[in-house]
Amino acid sequence: MTPIRIFFNLELGFRTKFDRQPKSNSPILFFVLIAYAFFIVGCSKSIEPRNVSFYGEYFDLELLIMNPERNKIQILELHAKEFNNKDLEKLPSLPELSILSIRGTQISELKSLSITKFPKLATILANETNLDDAGILNWQNPPVLTKLNFANTKIQNPTWLALFPKLRNLNIENTGVASINEIINCPDLVNLWLADTSVVSIKPLYSLQNLNYVSIDSLPIPDEELKEFRKELPYAKLVRRGSIF
Known part of the structure; x- marks a missing residue:
């Protein structure tokens, strides 16, 4: 009005x-x-714009590039189905951006999201994309990220976790991940979503003293490991649908 x-x-x-x-x-x-x-x-x-969203089949990126208030944008949602790697490379520098959502796009790599262009970026929601391990490993200069949602992507071997030592929230549900040994590189991790992966052991989680929540729905975790988890992390919750261990 x-x-x-x-x-x-x-x-x-x-x-x-x-x-x-x-x-x-x-x-x-x-x-x-x-x-x-x-x-x-x-x-x-x-009153200045802080949250910008684009939905639909596609959109003209110039709308964002020409926005005179873009340096104040904190949340950006790019949910156009045809949005791809080349489009991501065209994103202008957004010095205040903290949350980026590219859910459901054609994105397969994140290397263009450098800390130089996005110094305050802390959250990336890239679920339901074509993202794979190579598309993360070639990320030379990532921002200091604390929340990643890579659920329903093509990732399988998360050796790239070493890139994110400050990570607090990680969602890799419904992916081909079978081992979480690299999780020890994220000592600040608080919440972890593992449901519907190929993970069969949660031993690497024992050392994560800040862990509060882990979803393990459909995972064949041995009872011995579940007991050891509760012993090592008595305040953390192992959650399956309908039950909390």
């Missing part, structure tokens, strides 16, 4: 409320409305 439209709506409301009041109130009411309109205008100028 624009300031002018707010002004006229308020004027109508005040007139309805005070139409039976003495005529002497009219000048006072007028000045009150004028002051309120200036207040709204001042507020509207201070």
Whole structure:
């Protein structure tokens, strides 16, 4: 709602409320409305875009590149189905961006997301994409990431976890991952989603003292390991659908 439209709506409301009041109130009411309109205008100028979303089959990236307020964008959602690696390379520098979602796109690598262009980027949601291990391993200069969602992608061997020592949340559900030995490179990890992978052992998790939640639905984890997990990490939850160990 624009300031002018707010002004006229308020004027109508005040007139309805005070139409039976003495005529002497009219000048006072007028000045009150004028002051309120200036207040709204001042507020509207201070409100800047922080969240930008693009959906559909495709979109013109120039809409983002030409946005005069792009340096203030903190959350960017690029969910166009045909969005690909070349499009990702064209993204301009976004110094305030903290969350990037490219879910459901054709992305298969992330090397263009450098800390130089995106210094505050902490969360990447790349689930349901074509991302594979090679597309992460060739990432030469990644930002300091704390949350990654790579569920329903083509990853299989997460040796790339060494790139993310500050990681706190990791989702690799429904992927071909069979071993999580590299998880020891993420000592700050708090939440981990492993359901519907090929993981058969959770021993590497014993050393993660900050761990709070692990989903293991459909995983054939031996009972001995489950008991040892509870012993080593008594406050962490191992969760399967319908039960918490």
